[in-house]
């Protein structure tokens with residue numbers, strides 16, 4: 059493999075092994091916040107398959123019990139890596155269980171806040187006084203410490219709240235430093251990652267962009283070409299800018315108009331990408347194809363699958379068209395340094411990757427994200443995903459660094475299946491038009507009120523119900539628009555936004571007056587979970 063192919067070969071990397079805890083991605087967030095690069099992989103990977111030598115390893119928590127049949131365990135090779143290892147909760151229990159200690163279900167469970175007493179000096183607790191408030195979530199406990207380990211901290215109910223074997227460089231804590239409820243959790247993680255592992259905090263977005271451009275150039279080589287799925291969303295736009303900087307006109311950006319984009323979206327995206335970013339974007343009008351296939355379909359999952367598959371089809375066709383064009387040029391000798399299309403660019407982010415690394419396979423399917431990753435299996439193109447290792451806020455930081463318009467960088471995410479999953483029930487051109495107009499007014503008013511940046515995502519959905527109203531003294535029997543606005547950092551959980559009444563009043567008035575077919579507007583006050591951000 060080329061030396062530049064893996065980001066993990068360029069930065070000091072902490073390896074996080076995931077045992078399936080809901081909190082594992084937070085460990086990754088916290089380590090990245092320290093400026094240290096980390097990768098999250100399934101707990102049962104073969105250590106010999108690792109493409110890099112980590113500076114340290116963190117073992118996550120888990121819903122399982124180490125002693126239960128079928129519970130997940132690490133490849134024992136991990137203990138021979140000779141780098142520091144930190145076990146968190148289940149991770150600690152895994153250390154005890156595999157090193158001759160004992161773990162049992164305990165009648166005193168600890169959920170929530172606890173105070174630990176630090177009873178021994180330890181590098182892990184450097185800069186932290188003799189006690190610390192932590193957040194616990196466990197029902198099992200170590201009942202026998204392996205030999206050569208010592209207790210560093212305890213609580214009234216957990217005698218082994220923190221343990222270590224300094225010679226073997228193995229550390230374990232029963233509490234969760236990755237959650238903000240453990241106030242000094244970040245200090246502890248820094249002590250481990252920087253102090254004990256010696257990882258350099260050189261994971262900055264400046265260095266990332268330069269190295270990524272260089273990595274892409276090496277990967278693509280001097281003549282190959284790249285086709286890119288670009289939606290105008292922040293992820294694919296920034297991926298496209300990086301690609302364009304790396305290989306210039308050998309990059310072909312393609313936007314598919316699937317007939318369920320927002321009002322004026324395709325034109326605006328084309329304008330923005332061409333004028334502001336110098337990216338050559340082809341818009342393919344496939345609206346009729348998509349809407350034709352969606353006719354008569356009201357099941358949300360079916361809609362998503364139809365759209366996902368049609369995306370692939372349209373994309374492949376466009377790839378073939380560009381290929382033919384290039385072949386002609388090659389025959390005529392006018393291709394310059396243009397070779398064949400060998401790569402496909404996508405705006406995939408790390409959360410998408412994380413969802414598929416769990417040791418027990420992807421978590422329960424709640425929604426099939428129209429995932430262009432599905433292209434992988436039967437495509438001859440190799441994938442390039444420059445942002446695959448990044449979280450959304452890191453992508454936004456890159457956008458700011460690259461001087462990309464603030465408006466674009468802070469754009470609310472827009473799902474690939476677009477308005478089709480915001481028109482509940484059957485998607486017809488008329489229904490799409492109603493939702494589109496209402497959405498436009500909604501977002502316009504949010505912007506006017508200066509609230510756009512405070513909200514993480516907002517949109518209007520069209521409900522498949524009719525309600526009675528009275529307009530101009532006449533009875534109406536029309537549809538209902540639901541307004542959704544949420545705040546969130548990671549889009550995995552979200553709160554509904556407390557929209558000021560005055561603004562709601564204005565929006566409701568405008569939608570009912572300006573959008574034919576709507577006589578009621580409601581505001582969605584459900585958080586995620588139990589609801590989700592999109593209605594379908």
Ligand SMILES: Nc1ncnc2c1ncn2[C@@H]1O[C@H](COP(=O)(O)OP(=O)(O)OP(=O)(O)O)[C@@H](O)[C@H]1O
Nearest residue numbers: 287288289291292293294313314404405471472474
């Ligand atoms: N209409 C489209 N045309 C071409 N590619 C698309 C389209 N919609 C989505 N994609 C592709 O699917 C990927 C995933 O979509 P997603 O909405 O998650 O990301 P995004 O649109 O780049 O950013 P954002 O999350 O901010 O909307 C995009 O990065 C892009 O590669």
Ligand SMILES: O=c1[nH]c(=O)c2[nH+]cn([C@@H]3O[C@H](COP(=O)(O)O)[C@@H](O)[C@H]3O)c2[nH]1
Nearest residue numbers: 426427428471472473474475549590591592
């Ligand atoms: O590109 C996408 N393709 C999809 O199929 C898709 N489904 C949901 N989303 C976006 O994901 C975030 C979480 O949405 P949910 O709470 O509805 O699952 C929100 O930001 C949603 O807009 C999608 N994005």
Ligand SMILES: NC(=O)CC[C@H](N)C(=O)O
Nearest residue numbers: 119120147148196197198
């Ligand atoms: N949060 C965890 O890792 C819990 C580990 C184990 N399931 C317990 O209850 O103790």
Ligand SMILES: [Mg+2]
Nearest residue numbers: 289291472473
């Ligand atoms: Mg999008």
